[in-house]
Amino acid sequence: MATYEFRRIEKDWQAYWAKHNTFKTETISEKEKYYVLDMFPYPSGAGLHVGHPLGYIASDIVSRHKRHNGFNVLHPMGYDAFGLPAEQYAIQTGQHPALTTDENIKRYREQLDRIGFSYDWSREIKTCDPNYYKWTQWIFIQLFNSWYNPKTNKAENIQTLVSIFEESGCETEDLNFSKEDWLGFSEKIKSDILLKYRLAFLSEAMVNWCPELGTVLANDEVKDGLSERGGFPVERKLMTQWSLRISAYAERLLTGLDKIDWSESLKEAQRNWIGKSVGCSLKFYSENIEIEVFTTRPDTIFGVTYLAIAPEHPSLDLLCVNGFRDQALEYAEKAKNRSERERQAEVKNITGAFTGSFVKHPFKNEQIPIWIADYVLGSYGTGAVMAVPAHDSRDYSFAKHFNLPIREVVSGGDISETSYDAKVGEIINSDFLNGLSVKDGIKRSIKEIESLKLGFGKTNYRLRDAVFGRQRYWGEPIPVFYENGIPKAFSENDLPLILPEIDKYLPTESGEPPLARAANWSYKNNPIETTTMPGWAGSSWYFLRYMDPSNNNGIASKQALDYWKDIDLYMGGSEHATGHLLYFRFWTKFLFDIGIIPSDEPAKKLINQGMIQGLSCLIYRVNQTSKFVSFALKNQYETTPIHIDIKLVNAANEVDIEGLKAWRPSEFSSAEFELENGKLICGTEVGKMSKRWHNVVNPDDVCNDYGADTLRLYEMFLGPLQDAKPWSTQGIEGVLRFLRKFWRLFHNNTEENFNVSIEAPSKAEFKILHKTIKKISEDIDNFSFNTSVSAFMVCVNELQDLKCNKKEILEPLVVLLSPFAPHIAEELWSLCGNTEGVSYATWPKFQPEYLVENEFNYPISFNGKVRFNLNFALDIDNKEMEASILNNEQTQKYLEGKEPKKIIIVKGKIVNVVL
């Protein structure tokens, strides 16, 4: 018997879509726009695994649904093509990263095509394409040529700053010069001053240096003191580096979160990363010392019993005096040299040293000792804190450890055991602050501090400027050259600055980045910058390029930018919360400020699809032997678990031993196996799907065995889109079974002869259809795709029971199913006699009249326990219904002769008899 031939159907329709450019999007249209974007992948050598398509399928469903509803949908795909793995492969093999990248992209494209996504491939972009990175470089130049004006609260051209300097000089904490001074400065000095303001700037700063990778890393590329890529140790190092002044946008990045529809957890992650704290700066003095601290709790000023400074504090040398100097400096040196990682690992070890110096308390006659403590960070605030042990847990532990006084100044806690950190309570022991609440105390103390000119109200952010240069080859060259040591941007007309060919992809012998190997790496006889941009450069604006991908005059045409504006739905993983998703908001705000784009947030709505985890299979080697034991026996020995290829294991966790020997002959061909019941049983573990754990499931295999439509439906059916879930093919059969049943509805309940009737459907059949239209439409709007699949199953089961093969019912169902399972939908749509494809067919309209009921089968409950059901007309009078219930034989049984206190009737829902 011929069956539902998914392999042929899927191949045919994929060819049809390609031939007819079915999903080509008009750049400008009369129709309303809808922009659905997937985070573009880095094309790795491992290819796609079944986890990648999860989000792509969901966004494809939304795109197709919007097309059915008459929107002009932009749904593109591309590649984040610069990156470390291709470069490391190049170092090992000498193969040019561009070649490796192209091969990988080709494979990704084949895999994506098999799943039937409705991407407009004519808009494909690659970040390593010079026609693309020309504009990444162009944006860098705009950043270089801009500064952030705090008065207008936006980025402006650097010339507006130069005008200010020319007219009135400059008077800030760090800089102080008159307009005459400015005019007299050398070009070099002017350049140095402007670099302190440019949004892309060169500065000497502590950076995260990874010796193993030979490059610096941004904060979000370091996790627990290790590099995110490769897991190598990272050190702090003072280097001159290009950075982007994202800190200027801290406040706007924070407040902007309130107007976008992103998940609360993701917004919270960004808020924490930006880390706003409101407080004040405050200077402490002695005769020859001045130390500035930052605090969020100026209300506790009378509780200060010592100052703590970071080991990196600039005034350290000055502060260490007489009998304490050697010991203190030795401590500071030791603390400084410990890596970030060590410092983090030893959080609970309290260490510190007294400097021997004192400062005066600002409001009373008291000397306050200055300590060095490694719990104070050199890179945050001023690198010094006023310690209030009674009301800060870290100060408390430190004070306890070194026997320093603890003075309570806010009532409400018990400071004999632990500090009282809460910002509630009445201020005590605090002179002019006594009796105030914490909130009022903060205001009052800041006022006092300001009037004495000791400090001022101030807001600090944790967000650091982003290091932008990488000592690597495979990235965008930074379009900057050095004329007499002064950094200058390329002329826009000379872009793109093409990545040069070099002989080796390693740093030079003198330790310079790979680009220093390039012949003639100069611009108008001046040396060009040799670091390249980080991976996140190209991904910070790519969503704009899709709007008009081949434009030669700008990132996109003004009309295209104005029409498409922003992303309506952005789909991607939450691992980018503090990296890409922050950077692309930053660049969007910048481009908005300089008038290039119409929106200052890139994505109105963001959905984080959950990760599909892999199930790894483990066998157990007895230590120091080549003997492997079955799962149940592993506790009898000292064993080491070994990951094996999941293809060698069946559904009952039985290992194919012959296959195992063939897989890794050197390891297993002569191994001994101890079995249970004649089988080698493996253990399992849920974790990341990765080549390394041999647990990767390739979507191509699933498409071969079950079909792309089944894969699409199954991935949606697994559970809520946002949840993480382990991949398992248990249950995929059920989805294929459903598609076969659907197919059979059109084929006279065999799978062969197409047979639909033009007879008028019954009321019951219409009801099933409209119930489904309603449910699917609502579910798509709520991104609840797992329940849509189940609704389809219910619908098909019900129609099958009615043996329904009416065209008037089945044809609209094809349209409903088409976003989810587009290939079978196209096939059935065409069998129904349609000559145009289904992709732009009108979405069926829900007609509520088909669902109107005039009776309801009420559950009758007694004290909340449902006992039986009774049918009543929905328009029946409550009195009448009550009487009927009371007269009912079964009611009498449950009343047990008692008089009901009350009868609650909820129309169309339930009846509750209260006894």
Added chain:
RNA sequence: GCCCAGGUGGUGGAAUCGGUAGACACGCAGGACUUAAAAUCCUGUGGCUUCACGGCUGUGCGGGUUCAAGUCCCGCCCUGGGUACCA
């Protein structure tokens, strides 16, 4: 530690507004068709109890609000994710 999300059958999960807990699917058990297998179809399937009708119990734990709680409130426990001497 702090922040966020979550905890429902053997499994994945459903219950969108406080109104019949367990939809849909997997798995399992039994049956039909078949020489057989595959495919397909039918029946059953939270637990305890009962020949059966039925009864009791049940959404991490302990309280509470309500005619009615998986859903709301209070207090805990556990899991996953993020983040951390950030002053």
